[in-house]
Amino acid sequence: MELREYWGIAARRWPFIAAVTLLTLVASTLMIAFGPTMYKSEMRLTISTRPEPRQGNYYMYDRYYTWLTAEYLVDDFGEVIQSDAFARDVAARLGQTVNKDVIQRELTTKKTHRILTITVTTLSAQQSYDIARAVKEVLEETAPTYFVQLDSNDAMLRVIDDPQAQPEMGLVRRVAEIALRTLVGFIAAVALAFLIHYLDPTVRTPREAEQILGMPILGEIPRVRGRDPSA
Numbered sequence: 001m002e003l004r005e006y007w008g009i010a011a012r013r014w015p016f017i018a019a020v021t022l023l024t025l026v027a028s029t030l031m032i033a034f035g036p037t038m039y040k041s042e043m044r045l046t047i048s049t050r051p052e053p054r055q056g057n058y059y060m061y062d063r064y065y066t067w068l069t070a071e072y073l074v075d076d077f078g079e080v081i082q083s084d085a086f087a088r089d090v091a092a093r094l095g096q097t098v099n100k101d102v103i104q105r106e107l108t109t110k111k112t113h114r115i116l117t118i119t120v121t122t123l124s125a126q127q128s129y130d131i132a133r134a135v136k137e138v139l140e141e142t143a144p145t146y147f148v149q150l151d152s153n154d155a156m157l158r159v160i161d162d163p164q165a166q167p168e169m170g171l172v173r174r175v176a177e178i179a180l181r182t183l184v185g186f187i188a189a190v191a192l193a194f195l196i197h198y199l200d201p202t203v204r205t206p207r208e209a210e211q212i213l214g215m216p217i218l219g220e221i222p223r224v225r226g227r228d229p230s231a
Helices: 003-012 014-034 062-081 084-093 100-106 125-146 171-199 206-213
Strands: 039-049 107-112 115-122 155-167
Touching (some): 003 014, 014 171, 039 062, 062 115, 100 115, 125 155
Antiparallel strands (some): 039 155, 107 115
């Protein structure tokens, strides 16, 4: 099938494609504008170790192993934060006002090199901030109880960004989300239009008739636009 034939199919089905795309645009706009607003509180922390003291005048790889150890600690500690035991302690710090399962579900971690970002996402800005603050307090006071490597004078956990609650999606991201959903709706509409064309047995063009019958077309009755078909 040539490219112009694909274009012809899309042109014949343009009302369907336009309707589905417009419906997707309206639905996406309403969902994002009037749907529930999610709030997130993010905090960033580092886990590092002090280099071993130099024991001679020869070269040592102390700095290399210091960075490598810190990267391993951050990688592993991200899993510790998402554990059931950690969620229970955070819930206890909040006075059991939030279930530990909710904390474990809404708490996510992301590692970037040797920086660990902890994000708490909820429907309430205050709840998001309260959970993040409790996470920070539990980490600063009892981190070595979850990760024995931190129970050392050479290991340090430091929060570098305090949690602050803010909407999960700003204006730019909302517009981008609407545009992305509309684009997906347009692509789906085009795909459905081709599927409908494939399932429709109607013969619309002389070329299709020649392909089906295997015979050349000798004549064609032109369509008279604006004329009453019953005349």
